[in-house]
Amino acid sequence: MSLIVMKFGGSSVGTTERMARVAQRIVDKKLQGHRVVVVVSAMGDTTDDLIDKARELNDNPPSREMDMLLTTGEQISVALLSMAIHKIGHEAKSFTGWQAGIVTEEVHSKAKINDISPARIHTALDQGCIVIVAGFQGMSENGEITTLGRGGSDTTAVALAAAVGADVCEIYTDVDGIxxxxxxxxxxxRKLDVISYDEMLELAHLGAAVLHPRAVEYAKLYKVNLVVRSSFTQNEGTLVREEAEMEQGIVVRGIAFDKNVARISVLGVEDTPGVLARMFGALAAAGIDVDIIVQSGVMHGKADFSFTVSLADRARALDVIAGINTEVPYREATFEENLVKVSIVGAGMVSNPGVAAKMFEAISKAGVSIKMVSTSEIKVSCVIAAEPVQEVVRALHTAYGLDTAETAFVGGPQERR
Amino acid sequence: MSLIVMKFGGSSVGTTERMARVAQRIVDKKLQGHRVVVVVSAMGDTTDDLIDKARELNDNPPSREMDMLLTTGEQISVALLSMAIHKIGHEAKSFTGWQAGIVTEEVHSKAKINDISPARIHTALDQGCIVIVAGFQGMSENGEITTLGRGGSDTTAVALAAAVGADVCEIYTDVDGIxxxxxxxxxxxRKLDVISYDEMLELAHLGAAVLHPRAVEYAKLYKVNLVVRSSFTQNEGTLVREEAEMEQGIVVRGIAFDKNVARISVLGVEDTPGVLARMFGALAAAGIDVDIIVQSGVMHGKADFSFTVSLADRARALDVIAGINTEVPYREATFEENLVKVSIVGAGMVSNPGVAAKMFEAISKAGVSIKMVSTSEIKVSCVIAAEPVQEVVRALHTAYGLDTAETAFVGGPQERR
Incomplete structure (x- = not known):
């Protein structure tokens, strides 16, 4: 008998009909002989409706009160889901975040989980109940209601899986895998049978919005086996697990691309020590996330830098750069949009020379010039013009042999759990 | 500086526009120099919408899960109201029932309040905040979320007023008083300036749906000064307080009537000891509230009984009576509907002979025959045919001098607080 955490997102429980289907799915899992803890998000548009009401009253509401407001969405979901399970004839108990023992720091709208005391969950499981926990929320030590921010329900599921010692944490979503x-x-x-935490992290950060990076990091830290699968089909899904247990030989696991990219170039910067630290320190102080940074060689004591930021941060980044011109002398700052960052991700590429070269070749064959390059141990990213990105992605997909039937693994995810 | 509890019902905060008006009203109270604790119900139709969703999933949902579901309605209200107050530039903090320290018995859907630990409320008041507490809800000692059932938010307000030692508890509603x-x-x-707890209890039980009897009982027990007033006007409202502090001389304070009445007559009952106890014991065991009971004299060892129940309980009451026919032999049981119970209420009638006689005279002058009579120290009730009840009520109103300008009290409610 396994202990399984099942997490359902807002679209999976968007209507009472869908809620009833999810209830049946949970009961089926129980009937297979498992102990089941469910984490659920707010129904479909509930959160947006609540936010709309808040904005009607206050265009800048206090985050404490927003947390008080938004946590009701998940509380409604857990209560209704429990009722739907009772309707099928099984015992279930719903819990808010604080009832489930989820203790967070006292930061509203983006609290981190400090601790989970799952005593009440274990008691309910021992009573034979299906346990249903409100995602996205917790309580500070002072009894303040908090929310976990983006990716909160995924994080609740993974953290609970770690706290109760679950065998697997299944994330049900509207796609059937990675x-x-x-x-x-x-x-x-192709749908992947298996992927490592690190690969998933790269893909998650790079815009595969299925699983929040924060939840993946948590899973990696606590070695929680994650499965991403569809709420609507019985397909197997994708297992996210430790790399060491995975077969070698897959060089590139997936290809991601991200159009939310602006490139800023700072030209003719006086090459004195500490220049980079001052420039990027100022950007960090302004809360601007910088992704790729490239420095060309120094000529005549002057250097050129380029870096990328999200489109939303572009104007502010230019302001920051303009503001430090006296401190960091430079000739001019320019920016470029309509770009895309294409990345190949794969834990196997560390030991495979020529992986990056193959990428550059495929891009150049598509007649596209590369504006920036960045590499990590399991990733190569290139910034190129936004058009024709589809052709480039297709070419890379073919070049790394991803079009062919899936490389054979020993068994599917089911046997690996 | 007074400490004031203000309670707003669901229709007072039915829309965000109304919510904003309520926020201004609360801030005005604060600006008069008072410390303010607010109790608020769920917005307008929220509770009904949640119940509809629940019924779609389960026609007989567990009460634990209904409590989990319905308490979100008040939580949404407190958060939004706090935001609306912040918008006007004042500090406010919202609290759920459990955060406000409201501890109840662990009975779902109709819990009684066991204790209130208002430490967090006092802390927030000391910080200069307006405190906003979700009505209708609490937490058991085991951390289960409970609701107080009918009249719950009124009861929350009165209980909080007692716990924090408030000078007055103002119940804002859609009428401007009693x-x-x-x-x-x-x-x-006429709107009454003042009324005693006992008179209010009689009127509340008799169908003046403004204030729940349970809240009045709580107020009487803890000597909480209650004011019933309008959310929509600045009118003074009605003060509910202890009788001893009130002027004597008002014989009849008000006239109530209740059309939700069915009369059941059990005829030819064998007059043996314990007959009444067995009959009404059986009704009580079936959860049927019996109001007026009348027994005619015994003739030839047989007695006739009549009693009233609510219309909804009529059929079940007849079933119960039929079921005990072997145990309590009787000739026949009949029922009558299309009745109304008219009551005159007034603490002053104890020491005034002839009050009941005047009532019977007024009713008979209207050409109406009286079917049942019941009296208490501060009330006389007559059951009559439902038509022409309006003429009867008008006649009684005139007969007891209630049509004239209000009897002068020493000062209005404002000075009495």
Whole structure:
């Protein structure tokens, strides 16, 4: 008998009909002989409706009161889901975040989980109940209601799985797993049976919005086996697990791309010590996330820098750069938009020379010039013009052999749990 | 500087516009120099919407989960109201029932309050905050979320007023006070400046739905000064307080009537000891509230009984009576509907002979026959045919001098607080 955490997102429980289907799915899992803890998000548009009401009253509401407001969305979901399970004839108990023992720091709208005391969950499981916990929320030590911010319900599920010692944490969503690239762009994109935490992190950060990076980090830290699968089908999904247990030989696992990219270039910077630290220190102080940084060689004591930020941060980043011109003398700052960052991700590439070269070749064959390059142990990213990104992704997908039938693993995810 | 509890019902905060008006009203109270604790119900139709959702999933949902569901309604209200107050530039803090320290028995859907630990409320007041507490809800000692059932938010307000030692508990509603009778029936019905707890209890039980009897009982027990007033006007409202502090001389304070009455008659009952106890014991065991009970004299060892129940309980009451026919032999059981119970209420009638006689005279002058009579120290009730009840109420209103300008009290409610 396994202990399984099942997490359902807002679209999976968007209507009472869907809620009833989810209830049946949970009961089926119980009937297979498992102990089940469920984490659920707010129903479909509930959170947006609550935010709309708040904005009607206050365009800048205090975050403490927003947490008080928004946590009701998940509380409604857990109560209704429990009722739906009772309707099928099984015992269930719903819990708010604080009832489930989820203790967070006292930071509203983006609290981190400090501790989970799952005594009440274990008691309810011992009574034979299906346990249903409100995602996204917790309580500070002073009894203040908090929310976990973006990716909160995924994080609740993974943290609970770690706290109760679950065998697996299943994340149910509206896609049936992690794909080798976006199936809307590359028709022959393949669903992956398995992927490592690190690969998933790269893919999650790079715009595969299925699983929040924070939840993946948590899973990696506590070695929680994660499965991403569909709420709507019985397909197997993708297992996210430790790399060491995975077969070698897959060089590139997937291809991600991100259009939310602006490049800023600072030209003719006087090359004195500490220049970089001052420039990027100022950007960090302004809360601007910088992704790729490239410095060209120094000529005549002057250097050129380029870096990328999200489109939303572009104007503010230029302001910051303008503001430090006296401190960091430079000739001019320019920016470029309509770009895309294409990345190949794979834990196997560390030991495979020529992986990056193959990427550059595929991009150049598509007649596209590369504006920036960044590499990590399991990733190569290139910034290129936004058009024709589809052709480039398709070419890379083919170049790394991802179009073919899936490389054989020993068994599917089911046997690996 | 007074400490004031203000309670707003669901229709007072039914829309965000109304919510904003309520926020201004609360801030005005604060600006008068008072410390303010607010109790608020769920917005307008929220509770009904939640119940509808629950019924879609389970026609007989567990009460624990209904409590989990319905308490979100008040939590949404307190958060939004706090935001609206912040918008006007004042500090406010919202609290759920459990955060406010409201400890109840662990009975779902109709819990009684066991204790209130208002430490967090006092801390927030000391910080200069307006405190906003979710009505209708609490927490058991085991951390289960409970609701207080009917009249719950009124009860929360009165119990909090007692716990924090408030100078007055103001119940804001959609009428501007307690009237001498229903103003929709008698045009010259007068708003009362003051009424005793006992009189209010009689009127509340008799269908003046402004204030829940349970809250009045709580107020009487803890000697909480209650004011019933309008959310929509600045009118003074009605003060509910201890009788001893009130002027004597008002014989009849108000006239109530209740159309939710069925009369059941059990005829030819064998007059053996314990007959009444067995009959009404059986009704009580079936959860049927019996109001007026009348027994005629015994003739030839047989007695006739009549009693009233609510219309909804009529059929079940007849079933119970039929079921005990072997145990309590009787000739026949009949029932009558289309009745109304008219009551005159007034603490002063104890020491005034002839009050009941005047009532019977007024009713008979209207050409109406009296079917049942019941009296208490501060009330006389007559059951009569439902038509013409308006003429009867008007006649009584005139007969007891309630049509005239209000009897002068020493000062209005304002000075009495």
């Amino acid at each position: 794909y080798s690239t976006d199936p809307r762009v590359v028709k022959c994109a | 009237y001498s009778t229903d103003p929709r029936v008698v045009k010259c019905a």
